[in-house]
Amino acid sequence: MRIYIIGAGAVGLLMASFLSEANYPVTVVTRREEHAEEIRKHGITRYNIDGQQQKFNVTSMTEQQIHIEEEAMVIVATKYDALQSLFPTLAAIRNVPLLFMQNGLLHYEQALALKHQDIAFGSAQFGAEKAGETTVYHRGIGVLKLAIGRGNDAIINIFEAASKEEFFIEWQEDAEQMLLEKALLNCFVNPLTALLQVRNGQLIHNEHAYHLLQQLYKELMQAFPQMQQKFPFQSVYNLCQRTANNISSMLADRQAGRKSEIETIVGAIIKKAQKMGADVPTLSVLYYLLLAIEESGEKM
Structure with missing residues (x-):
């Protein structure tokens, strides 16, 4: 075949x-x-x-x-x-x-x-x-x-x-559940690395980036409490550690001046949280900052 x-x-x-x-x-x-x-x-x-x-x-x-x-x-x-x-x-x-x-x-x-x-x-x-x-x-x-x-x-x-x-x-x-889980993982890593212009590992090695990562995790788990058992914070930490030298897809898009997948990843998670009556202010700020950067055409 x-x-x-x-x-x-x-x-x-x-x-x-x-x-x-x-x-x-x-x-x-x-x-x-x-x-x-x-x-x-x-x-x-x-x-x-x-x-x-x-x-x-x-x-x-x-x-x-x-x-x-x-x-x-x-x-x-x-x-x-x-x-x-x-x-x-x-x-x-x-x-x-x-x-x-x-x-x-x-x-x-x-x-x-x-x-x-x-x-x-x-x-x-x-x-x-x-x-x-x-x-x-x-x-x-x-x-x-x-x-x-x-x-x-x-x-x-x-x-x-x-x-x-x-x-x-x-x-x-469950295909839809799998895609939701991946979108959540991407929300922990992609927006922060794209805005801070750092590789994945810096989210756990930079004190201030790590604080933002913890805040983002707390917020998303409050919005999606059913995912907390699936995604303990240690699994997010391990992901950043395992892919420490990786450039996230959203950062790669920013470096190349391309339109990112922010709508289908971050935007979709924000809308899903809102439908459930949850507020995700930190993720929303990251979302609008990235949209503003894309509209300005700013590169790394």
Whole structure:
């Protein structure tokens, strides 16, 4: 079965490398022909956590050229904003399983509105950093959580064959709950690192950043008390420690002057808290500060 990965960012390239390593034929789908040509010419280079370099030969095409075989699977690894323009293309591809790898919550119901029989959702807990058009660094070992939104085990079989210590797959029962948990984790790390312009580890090593992290945790657990057992503060601390050298996706977006995923992550959590009658003032301040920075076009 051929696997098509739409999106050649850090997550898309890292997943492509591990699935290619598991002997699946992989096609990376890009926006630009120049990018597709670079991948066809050079393949994907992955730098592992131990510093080892590996190269994987994959094919590539643009979104305009996409033609999906029946015996295939499609992984959508674009950001939420780019996903919106892809829905007409995805709607035209009927008989293949779809896996959505977006952060946040806003894409969940939109994806399930498609007519596909098999739809799954993913939550990447590993660290990935893109360096150039064809190179990706594996920055931190973490599980890839997957959950079926609709359908059977067609997607499960593929990923169970690819699962290993460095690319460990963990199946979840409830896709929406999984996405909520990941959005909360992102709310602890992404806004603070983007505003303070620091790597994840500084949230626990910088006294003042650590105070903000504790305040944010207290506030979100008051808003979502059902999550407190799932997310003791130590798990947030361990995440920052484990990914200490990582640049969060929101910080990477700020550095590059790109629009971030603040709406689908932070904005969605604020709205969910408000529906439950909870106030999240610290997170709201971070949200509006980041929106103001984006509107100003300020870079690092």
